[in-house]
Amino acid sequence: xxxxxxxxxxxxxxxxxxxxxxxxxxxxxxxxxxxxxxxxxxxxxxxxxxxxxxxxxxxxxxxxxxxxxxxxxxxxxxxxxxxxxxxxxxxxxxxxxxxxxxxxxxxxxxxxxxxxxxxxxxxxxxxxxxxxxxxxxxxxxxxxxxxxxxxxxxxxxxxxxxxxxxxxxxxxxxxxxxxxxxxxxxxxxxxxxxxxxxxxxxxxxxxxxxxxxxxxxxxxxxxxxxxxxxxxxxxxxxxxxxxxxxxxxxxxxxxxxxxxxxxxxxxxxxxxxxxxxxxxxxxxxxxxxxxxxxxxxxxxxxxxxxxxxxxxxxxxxx
Amino acid sequence: xxxxxxxxxxxxxxxxxxxxxxxxxxxxxxxxxxxxxxxxxxxxxxxxxxxxxxxxxxxxxxxxxxxxxxxxxxxxxxxxxxxxxxxxxxxxxxxxxxxxxxxxxxxxxxxxxxxxxxxxxxxxxxxxxxxxxxxxxxxxxxxxxxxxxxxxxxxxxxxxxxxxxxxxxxxxxxxxxxxxxxxxxxxxxxxxxxxxxxxxxxxxxxxxxxxxxxxxxxxxxxxxxxxxxxxxxxxxxxxxxxxxxxxxxxxxxxxxxxxxxxxxxxxxxxxxxxxxxxxxxxxxxxxxxxxxxxxxxxxxxxxxxxxxxxxxxxxxxxxxxxxxxxxxxxxxxx
Numbered sequence: 001x002x003x004x005x006x007x008x009x010x011x012x013x014x015x016x017x018x019x020x021x022x023x024x025x026x027x028x029x030x031x032x033x034x035x036x037x038x039x040x041x042x043x044x045x046x047x048x049x050x051x052x053x054x055x056x057x058x059x060x061x062x063x064x065x066x067x068x069x070x071x072x073x074x075x076x077x078x079x080x081x082x083x084x085x086x087x088x089x090x091x092x093x094x095x096x097x098x099x100x101x102x103x104x105x106x107x108x109x110x111x112x113x114x115x116x117x118x119x120x121x122x123x124x125x126x127x128x129x130x131x132x133x134x135x136x137x138x139x140x141x142x143x144x145x146x147x148x149x150x151x152x153x154x155x156x157x158x159x160x161x162x163x164x165x166x167x168x169x170x171x172x173x174x175x176x177x178x179x180x181x182x183x184x185x186x187x188x189x190x191x192x193x194x195x196x197x198x199x200x201x202x203x204x205x206x207x208x209x210x211x212x213x214x215x216x217x218x219x220x221x222x223x224x225x226x227x228x229x230x231x232x233x234x235x236x237x238x239x240x241x242x243x244x245x246x247x248x249x250x251x252x253x254x255x256x257x258x259x260x261x262x263x264x265x266x267x268x269x270x271x272x273x274x275x276x277x278x279x280x281x282x283x284x285x286x287x288x289x290x291x292x293x294x295x296x297x298x299x300x301x302x303x304x305x306x307x308x309x310x311x312x313x314x315x316x317x318x
Numbered sequence: 319x320x321x322x323x324x325x326x327x328x329x330x331x332x333x334x335x336x337x338x339x340x341x342x343x344x345x346x347x348x349x350x351x352x353x354x355x356x357x358x359x360x361x362x363x364x365x366x367x368x369x370x371x372x373x374x375x376x377x378x379x380x381x382x383x384x385x386x387x388x389x390x391x392x393x394x395x396x397x398x399x400x401x402x403x404x405x406x407x408x409x410x411x412x413x414x415x416x417x418x419x420x421x422x423x424x425x426x427x428x429x430x431x432x433x434x435x436x437x438x439x440x441x442x443x444x445x446x447x448x449x450x451x452x453x454x455x456x457x458x459x460x461x462x463x464x465x466x467x468x469x470x471x472x473x474x475x476x477x478x479x480x481x482x483x484x485x486x487x488x489x490x491x492x493x494x495x496x497x498x499x500x501x502x503x504x505x506x507x508x509x510x511x512x513x514x515x516x517x518x519x520x521x522x523x524x525x526x527x528x529x530x531x532x533x534x535x536x537x538x539x540x541x542x543x544x545x546x547x548x549x550x551x552x553x554x555x556x557x558x559x560x561x562x563x564x565x566x567x568x569x570x571x572x573x574x575x576x577x578x579x580x581x582x583x584x585x586x587x588x589x590x591x592x593x594x595x596x597x598x599x600x601x602x603x604x605x606x607x608x609x610x611x612x613x614x615x616x617x618x619x620x621x622x623x624x625x626x627x628x629x630x631x632x633x634x635x636x637x638x639x640x641x642x643x644x645x646x647x648x649x650x651x652x
Contacts, residue, residue, distance in 0.1 A: 059393075092426035100424040109392060110425060114416050120385015121417065127386055128393035131345070131371065151412070154382025161377070315427030316461045318485035 007277055008286070010052055010209060014044040014265045015290035017068040020077060021240070023294050024067070024084055024098075028244040034086060037098035040068035042239040045264030046171050047072040049212030050139060050234075053220055057136040059107040059125045061118035063171075064099050065238070066111030069141055073108045075101065081297040087304035094307040095315065109138075115176075116146035119155040119168070126164035126229075137165040137223040139216070144233075145176025147190045156231065160197040163228035167219045170233045171206065177242045178250035194231035206236030207264040210271075236264075319504040327497040329471035330360050330436070333478035334398060336507045338368055341396060344482060347374040347383050348400030348436075357402045358438060358497050380409035384435065388418040388487070391433040396482055403449045404439035404491065418487040419462030430485040434478070440493040440531055440581055441630055447618035450626075452582035457489050458559040458591065464512055465559040467491040469533035471501035473556055476510030484512060493531040513557045515565035521549035524575040524640055527566055527592050529555040532579045532631060539579075539636035550577075550640060558588050566592060567601040575643060576609040579636050584613035606649050612639045 021039040028037065040047070043065075051060065051072040062069040070080060075091065083090025083101055091101050102110035109125060112118040122140030129136045146152055147170055159166045170190045174181050187193070194201025200222070204215040212234050219230035237259040241248055248256075272278045278286075324332070337344045345368075346361060352375040355362030365373040376383040380401060387397035401407050407414070418431045441450035457465045464486055468474040474492070481488035518533065519540050528536040533554045540550040551569050555562060570576050576596055578589035589611045596602060596609060615629035 061389075090426070092424060092428070095426045096424040102421075102425040102429065104392060104425060104429040109389070110421065110429075112417075114412055117412060117417055120382060120413055121389035121392060123382070123386040124389015124391070124395075124397075125393050127390045128395050131390075131395070151381050151385065154377075154379040155385065157377060158379060158382045158386060315423050317464075318422060318427075318430045318432075 006052070007272060010048050011265070011268055011272060012286055012290060013048045013072050014268065015287055016077060016293060017044045017047065017071045018265060019291050019294040020067055020071060020080070023298055025240060025244070027298070033084060035097050036243045036245070037084065038065040038243050039238065039240040040065050042259065042264070043171060043173055043206065043236045044068050045209040045268060046169070046206045046212055046234040046236050047141070049209040050169055050216040053213055053216040054139060057107070057134065058139065059109050059136070060139045060141065061109045061122040061125070062111040062141050063118065063143060064111065064113050064115070065143070066101060067098070070101050070108060070111070074106070075103055075108060077294060077297040078300055081301035082304050085298070085301045085304070086306070087301055088307040088311070089301070089304045093311065116142060116149035116151040118142070119146070119151050122166050123155050123159050123164055126159060126166040127162070129165050130162070135224055137167060137220055139167045139169060141169050141171060143176065144170055144172040144181045144190050145179070145184070147193065148184055156197045156199070156229070159229040160199045163226060165223035166229045167216060167223060168229060168231045169216070170231065171236055172233050173236050173238045175238070175242070175250065180250070189233055191231050191233040197231070199229050199231055201231045201233070203233040203235060206234030207262045207267060209264060209268045319506050319508070321502050321504040323500045324471055324503050325497060326471045326474050326492070326499050326501070327358065327360050329475040329503050330478055330492065331362070331364065332503070333475045333482070334361070335364060335367070337396070337479060337482045338372060343394065344396040344398065345372040345374060346398045346400065347376055347387060349376055349378055349402045351375060351400050356400060358494060360497070361400070380406050381413055384410035385413040385417065387433050388413055388431055391418070391431045391487070392421060392429060396432055398434045398436060398482065401435060401437035404437040404453060405448050405451050407437060407453065414457070414463065414487070415460050419460050422486070423462060431487050432485045433487045434481045434490055435487070436490045436492060438492040438494050440495060441619045441626060442495050444621060444623060444626065446621040450619035452614065454489070454491050454558060455582050455586065455588040458588050462487070463559065464488045464557070465491065466512055466557045467530040468556055469496065469530050469554055471499065471503045473510050475503055476508050477512065477556065479507055480509045480512050483509070488512070491530060495531050499534070510556065513560045513562055515553050515555045515557070515562035517551060517565065517569065518554045519550065519552040521551035521573070523548045523573060524550045524577060524643065525553060525569040525573045526550050526577050526579055526636070526640070527553045527555060528579040529558060530581065532581050535631060535633045536579045536636055538633035539640065542633065542637050543640055548640065548644065561591065561595065563595050566596060567599055570596050570601050571604040574604050574606040576605065577636070577639055577643060578609070578611045579631055580611070580613045581631060582614055583616050584611055585616050587613050589613055607643050607646050608649070610639050610643050612636050
């Protein structure tokens with residue numbers, strides 16, 4: 001468990017993540033953003049809980065639904081907002097957008113527009129740590145949809161035979177776009193597949209930040225001890241559509257409401273209050289602060305200059 | 319620099335061994351590259367020197383280990399991935415095209431992926447349609463990747479060392495029929511720059527642009543043509559991407575005639591790109607004949623020896639193409 005101040009900080013990160021994506025969703029609805037994005041709303045406890053278990057020098061790989069991972073890893077929401085708006089000041093100078101936010105130098109090895117696309121990269125980072133005798137690990141986020149890609153099989157097997165310090169964290173948010181996990185797989189838990197690779201498989205309640213955190217910590221201990229990877233499954237739910245064009249035809253309003261009742265932010269905040277870590281009204285203040293911070297980030301981003309057109313031809317090769 | 323005759327296979331190995339002795343971050347990964355020495359014996363003896371952690375046998379998981387190499391490269395290592403037959407590269411297209419080639423650009427120039435992917439391509443060994451293709455043009459079509467295809471042991475060693483140094487992902491095309499070819503190679507390490515063609519034979523009458531094994535076919539054809547009084551100039555591209563336009567254009571301006579010799583299938587092959595670059599440039603006006611391409615037929619590679627020979631370029635087909643071009647009606651810009 002994290003110390004008390006850190007726990008309040010985790011709540012703050014979840015709120016930032018929530019308001020960031022709600023803001024982006026609004027901007028799309030208003031037609032103010034070009035392109036597309038995928039929203040992490042409802043899943044915040046997974047990224048925040050897992051990333052809080054990392055230490056200096058560890059890295060993450062992310063997915064197309066990556067804003068929450070980036071915020072939890074400590075990326076600056078100003079530069080993220082600027083990237084969403086395609087500005088030169090964004091993390092990718094306007095060349096990546098929502099699906100490619102990265103800060104490789106800091107260890108955020110990139111969101112990824114290809115389902116399962118970052119699983120090889122995470123193994124490569126694990127390989128580098130092992131070869132360099134570094135006591136670090138790679139935390140690889142992917143969705144339950146990616147668990148049916150061939151790369152899932154290849155990378156879990158490679159990581160297992162070479163005992164790479166990689167945590168495969170499957171965010172089972174129940175749907176691969178419209179495809180229900182119940183229709184897409186014939187097993188109960190994605191983590192059941194771990195047995196096929198000779199690694200531990202653990203399923204955690206993804207709406208419970210502490211449960212995710214503890215499971216990740218355990219997996220990290222194993223990885224740092226040279227014992228190899230773990231397949232971790234966090235059972236979670238995305239409240240919003242797959243992307244901006246989703247009309248939610250494949251699920252019911254009731255189902256969404258049921259999950260909203262288990263809201264991870266709400267649950268964690270109540271827990272902090274019970275633990276006496278939040279003063280009266282502090283949750284409300286934090287909530288307001290986070291909302292303001294995101295508004296401010298997007299206002300600043302609006303003022304930023306567009307990239308120079310010629311920059312489109314740069315950075316193809318080093 | 320003292321040099322001696324060694325095979326193309328030995329030259330490739332020598333470059334890898336040199337790079338691995340110099341830099342702990344360089345490693346070789348692929349199927350059967352360890353004690354087996356690689357399907358074509360290129361890495362024979364290397365695991366004995368560098369150990370299993372740096373000459374790494376993989377399961378049959380091309381996407382997995384090429385993806386791993388891309389990630390290790392992103393972390394600053396210098397991986398060399400071997401794909402046993404270039405046809406198997408289809409397994410790792412996502413890793414090469416969507417990941418390795420794109421990361422630098424889509425991250426706004428804030429990343430590098432210094433990986434080399436070595437792989438033997440080409441036909442002529444009776445291995446049929448799934449072990450004989452020349453698919454290098456696919457990667458010429460992907461910005462962010464470099465593609466080299468050396469034809470001699472000298473260039474193989476020098477270009478591989480350049481590829482390992484290069485901060486970008488480089489596809490390094492070998493050819494099964496080149497491995498036993500011998501040539502002069504300096505013992506010391508040296509670099510042949512990526513993106514520089516070489517004029518391997520000077521001539522006045524026609525420019526033959528080629529690469530890889532086909533370079534040798536072009537030279538054989540040139541000797542036969544020379545006996546008949548025609549002196550071809552042969553340009554060995556060595557690198558397909560980035561393409562050395564200047565070398566191509568200056569030779570075409572000199573001879574006024576262009577024949578491309580390539581092993582990949584003709585339709586949308588890289589030879590089409592060579593021709594386009596010439597006809598889109600001022601050098602177009604130097605041409606006095608329509609350009610010609612000698613390429614693989616637009617079919618999969620068949621198994622039967624005679625059928626296989628029928629669909630591949632040969633020195634004889636190059637001779638014929640050059641003669642036909644010289645006999646053709648002269649253009650009005652002459």
